[in-house]
Amino acid sequence: MLFDMARSMMLHEDLVQTGERPVLLGARCDECRAFLFPRDDRCKRCCSDRLQPCELGDRGALWSWTVQSFPPKPPYRGAQNEQFKPFGVGYIHMDNTDVLVESRIPLDSDRPLEIGMPMRLCLETLCHDEHGNAIETFAFRAEAVA
């Protein structure tokens, strides 16, 4: 093992199951059946504490969106000043659920964002820490057109 090699780390654990293909993690309420993201220990809708961890999948449809065209203030950890590149932000309606998840949308394709377009979960490098490790966060990209 090469311990001196820079690695990738997640910005926050418990949001995504990483592996060959990332999967978004959430919870589901045993009482009212609501899906929650991120995982929590109490249901916002019915106040129940009977929640089960669940997977929210990796696909959905774009429900609404905007473009973040200026660098957010701290605690934003992405690039500031001239290094900042605008990024998309949207709510993704996760397939087979009733939950909309807010996410970054990298603007690295020429396809204009449109409500209803199919989206796929990915990991995006947000920044690097002081050891050179890439800090990754979940994001969604438009599905490649067949």
Place this chain on the structure above:
Amino acid sequence: MSGVAIIGVGLHPFGRHEQSGLRQGAAAVRAALADAGIEWQDVQAAYGGSQDAGNADALADLLGLTGIHFTNIWNGCATGGSSLNAAAAAIKARQADIALAVGFDKHPRGAFAPRPSDWGLQDWYGEAGLMVTTQFFAMKIRRYMHEYGISDDALVRVAEKALTNGAITPHAWRQQALDFETIAESPMVSDPLRKYMFCNPAEGGAAVVLCRAEIASRYTAKPVTLAAAEVRGREPGSFEVFSPSLSLERGRSATEIAAQAAFETAGIGPGDCDVLQLQDTESGAEIMHMAENGFCEHGEQEKLLRDGATRIDGPMPVNTDGGCLANGEPVGASGLRQVIELVWQLRGEAGKRQVPGNPRVGYAQVYGAPGISGVNILHT
């Protein structure tokens, strides 16, 4: 239960100033006391707040240490609504005959920089760049435009009307009217919202003196009745700011709940209101709030705005002083500015921006993070 009347209002103009936010708040209180013809010593209870300019109860050092209970209030941009609600409640409960609601602020330039933990959220949400209020406003109006057929032109018309009204409001921060094309071609900030469609964080102070309705005639020949001052939070599924996720099923928004409660309390309906102040953090908010408060159906705004219905000379004037778009938003004071404008309109003291036909009923709605709305209904 006692009725509540407004007997004095005072504003320290919004904008950018040398003075501290606290001193701008004190100036607003002195103006309101003078308007009511009373002294600070006559005030028996006070409620107020600011986000970035200090503790409201520190105003006592500037106004005089009279020993009254001065309660600090904080509910985001809805702080003014909560302060007025609390002051009115104190009078109704006979804890005070005369009470004060005050708000002031002085924000750094640029968008707000909230801390996730202050809002019950995990740090990653802010670190990933998702905790920016402008994103929420843009995504909420984009979905609304998609569902109800609202066009980009409607967003422009709201800003155009706000700046037109600001240009005839002596105390407004933005006093230059801009034409349709200038607004429509201004830089995109948060797609679909452009530069002139957003209000800016600002500075200023606003104060309202209330009293038991029975004694109002001692202080003024033109008392204005505060018929409702209701504040409500959100229900599951409402689309509010700072939401890492939402339910697909929409619930009632804080504004819808507060509006319904206020109409019930006042015993009137939307059709009875002659002049409206609706939270216009950006153009889209005013459009959505027209319907959420019950003044039109969802989607009807497109035609109403095209027809000029919300102009000062229209059938439902909205934000006669230019609203947040022309005045900026010192969040502690903003909700009270709406109420002050209503008082001036109902007294017939609004100068060039006076709504014609002697308006008798005014309606004000303020909205704040993370989903709280305050509605005030006033009448002469």
